Amino acid sequence: MAGTTVSGIGSNIDTQAIVKSLVDSERAPKQTQINNQTLKATTSLSSIGKIQAALDAFRGALDNMKTTASFSGLSGTSSDEKVATVTTGNGAAAGNFSLLVTQLATASKISTKVYADGASAVVNAGAVPSTLSIKQGSDTFDVSIPAGATLQQVRDSINSQYANQGLSANILTDANGSRMVLTSSKTGVGSDLTLSGNSGLETGTSILATPQNAKYTLDGVAMESKSNTVADAVSGITLKLTGVSPVPSGGGAATPTTITVSADTTTLKSSVKGFVDTYNALIKAANTETQVTTNADGSLTTGALTGDASLRSLLSSVRTELNAMGGTGQMKSLAQFGVETDQKTGLLSIDDKVFSAAAKTNAADINGIFTGDTGLLARMKTATDTFAQKTTGVFAARSASLSDSLNDLKKQQDSLDARMASLQTSLTAKYTAMDSLVARLRAQSDSIMTTLNALNNPKDS
Numbered sequence: 001m002a003g004t005t006v007s008g009i010g011s012n013i014d015t016q017a018i019v020k021s022l023v024d025s026e027r028a029p030k031q032t033q034i035n036n037q038t039l040k041a042t043t044s045l046s047s048i049g050k051i052q053a054a055l056d057a058f059r060g061a062l063d064n065m066k067t068t069a070s071f072s073g074l075s076g077t078s079s080d081e082k083v084a085t086v087t088t089g090n091g092a093a094a095g096n097f098s099l100l101v102t103q104l105a106t107a108s109k110i111s112t113k114v115y116a117d118g119a120s121a122v123v124n125a126g127a128v129p130s131t132l133s134i135k136q137g138s139d140t141f142d143v144s145i146p147a148g149a150t151l152q153q154v155r156d157s158i159n160s161q162y163a164n165q166g167l168s169a170n171i172l173t174d175a176n177g178s179r180m181v182l183t184s185s186k187t188g189v190g191s192d193l194t195l196s197g198n199s200g201l202e203t204g205t206s207i208l209a210t211p212q213n214a215k216y217t218l219d220g221v222a223m224e225s226k227s228n229t230v231a232d233a234v235s236g237i238t239l240k241l242t243g244v245s246p247v248p249s250g251g252g253a254a255t256p257t258t259i260t261v262s263a264d265t266t267t268l269k270s271s272v273k274g275f276v277d278t279y280n281a282l283i284k285a286a287n288t289e290t291q292v293t294t295n296a297d298g299s300l301t302t303g304a305l306t307g308d309a310s311l312r313s314l315l316s317s318v319r320t321e322l323n324a325m326g327g328t329g330q331m332k333s334l335a336q337f338g339v340e341t342d343q344k345t346g347l348l349s350i351d352d353k354v355f356s357a358a359a360k361t362n363a364a365d366i367n368g369i370f371t372g373d374t375g376l377l378a379r380m381k382t383a384t385d386t387f388a389q390k391t392t393g394v395f396a397a398r399s400a401s402l403s404d405s406l407n408d409l410k411k412q413q414d415s416l417d418a419r420m421a422s423l424q425t426s427l428t429a430k431y432t433a434m435d436s437l438v439a440r441l442r443a444q445s446d447s448i449m450t451t452l453n454a455l456n457n458p459k460d461s
Helices: 015-066 151-165 265-290 309-323 352-370 376-383 394-456
Strands: 074-078 084-088 095-103 107-111 130-136 139-145 167-174 177-187 193-197 206-209 214-218 221-225 229-234 237-241 257-263 292-294 300-302 339-341 348-350
Touching: 015 265, 015 309, 015 376, 015 394, 084 257, 107 193, 130 151, 130 177, 139 151, 151 167, 151 177, 177 193, 214 229, 221 229, 237 257, 265 309, 265 348, 265 352, 309 376, 309 394, 352 376
Parallel strands: none
Antiparallel strands: 074 084, 074 257, 084 237, 095 214, 095 257, 107 177, 107 206, 130 139, 130 193, 167 177, 214 221, 229 237, 292 300, 339 348
8 A cells, every 4th residue: 555654763663564554443343344246246246137138148049039930840841942941930730741842932023214325324413413213113223323324323323222122233334335224122013113203313214024923823722922931821831933844855744742741759859958958058058057066175155146036936937837737639748758857957858758658649739738828838938037137127127236336346445445555654654653753762862872972981181
């Protein structure tokens, strides 16, 4: 600690050591308290942060699993993926479908007039900005064209503003010059692109492609779609049309593609294992922060959150939902599918033999356990809501409280440092004064002794 050095020259006493000892003695109780509380708060804050991260990852995984259909135990295949691919979703059922695609959905494509000066041709030769309006259905996209703007600059402006809304612009150049071509990602009848405004680009346009609907038949029923992704033709099945059904080289009728939806226990088990791994990651994070370690000397070291009420409440909530019965099938619990809980660690595992046997006859039941508004995934998400909210959640509140405690401890440390600096200054001044007094008394004593010695030893006459 900074302060005046007391050398004790006058008293021959190490006053500096005495001052330091007194200050250290005064500081020790409060400093120990601050250190212990700071260490505890910092460790707890770090541990809660790790639990929050694990909980966020757990909830994110639940959301991802809710959007897939893998718990249905069904998978879709296409006999010709050059014609269509298939994915299954909630509501799918096993079965076969015959698909014939006669026409794919296409997008609108239009071209401006040709500019002889190429991509660097000045589109707006005026002194003020002009406007190009691109209309598609009820949507209008306005592009401001500054004075002196070139065809290339207009192209770049359209792409930077509206690429994420399905518009794209390119420049085609040949011996006659350059033209800008506009294309939309939207397909189907009614998605035509048109140009208007006062830029000059709207004059002399030509249509390169007229949008059309996809045309296909499913089991002999003729259908149309504005998109090549067909999500509502068959419940729970999404078809992505990729090409027109092929016609044999010798002529004749087009060859149909067979869409098959069938049971897939491998995918089902993989999905259940994904849930198990996700759940275990949360439990492992909790175990790490609450574990009790026996040291070499027999003493125990507890985790930062050992006995923490908030963490116990979280674990109780998810375990309650895990063990609850659900679904409408014969099997209503994960235990019936061989999902077991380790009584010591709380981690889940899958008994392969039990799962395989149950999935052979009751695969559909697992879907009822996991999915839906009252399924395990939804219930676990709801059960953890109050703990995971970003600002008002249980752990967010704990983190805020610990941060406030650390700030208060910092203020206490600053106050203690200031008080100890003042005490050292005060004690230093007192001991300096004492040392000066002792020095003066010694000087007086030496003077008196000199006088007495002179009197006792008079010089010879």
